[in-house]
Amino acid sequence: MKKITASLFSSLDGVVEAPDQWHFPYFNDExxxxxxxxxxxxxxxxxxxxxxxxxxxxxxxREAAGGEDAYFAKKLGDARKIVLSRSKLDFHWRNSEQLEGDFTKAVTALKNEGDGTIGLSGSVSVVRQLLAEGLLDELHLLVHPIAVRKGLRLFDEADTPIPLRLAESATFSTGVLDLLYVPAEAPAAAGYEEARTHLPEEEQS
Known part of the structure; x- marks a missing residue:
């Protein structure tokens, strides 16, 4: 079964919109x-x-220009690219196609096609749908040490929480946090009475 991994640039206050306007100063080899x-x-x-x-x-x-990023551009061009849209699309970038049919059924069918990885970069609305349907296997966040203070955030308001578990983490020299989350079971119900048992007690003399 294929794994679905979503990668997003995020500010410290959770903004994921227009990262080209704030994240480049933090982009390094790491x-x-x-x-x-x-x-x-x-x-x-x-x-x-x-x-x-x-x-x-x-x-x-960028691929055609043959510059420093042509290697990565070729990877993107060679990958199979599937686009979610309500309108009929015409494509000029190779290996591009449109997702057909019901979102949940179509994505589930993609996951069942065999081994490999289905990646997402940005595409916040799609990531939200995958999270809501329990279809996302990994959520990769590159959290930048800046509060953008305006713009779209990844998690919108809803009645149902989405529990996640931190599977991997690293800190870059720029202060960016490289965080990988995976789905988790909802935590057991608890309140202050349970929490206070973990507070330090006064030392006995």
Whole structure:
């Protein structure tokens, strides 16, 4: 079964919108390696329409230019790219197609196609749907030490909490936190009476 991994740049206050406006000062070799290990290793990439348009408008030209990022651009071009949209789409970037049918059934079918990784970069609306449907296997957050203070946040308001477990973590020299979360069981009910048992007690003389 394929694994679905979503990777997002996040500010300290949870903003994931328009990272091109605030995250580049923190991009270094450590972050480049982390991004390549997640999205660069995916054989299939799932996109929302806006994110796909942004990628398709930049990466094919970067691959053709043959610059320092051409290697990564070729990885993106060679990967199978599946776009979620309500409108019928025409594609000019190779290996691109549209997700057909019911979202949950279609994504479940993708997961069942065999081994490998389905990656996401950005595409917040798609990540939200995957989390809500229990289809996301890994949530990779690169948390930057900056409060952007405006913009879309990953988690919207809802009645149902989403429990997660921290599976891996690292701190880059820039102060960026590289965090990998996986689904978890909901914690047992508890209140202050349970919590206070873990407070330090006065030492006995």
């Amino acid at each position: 972050m480049g390696a982390s991004v390549d290990a997640r999205i660069g290793a995916a054989d299939t990439i799932l996109f929302g329409r806006k994110t796909y348009d942004s990628f398709a408008g930049a990466w094919p030209e």
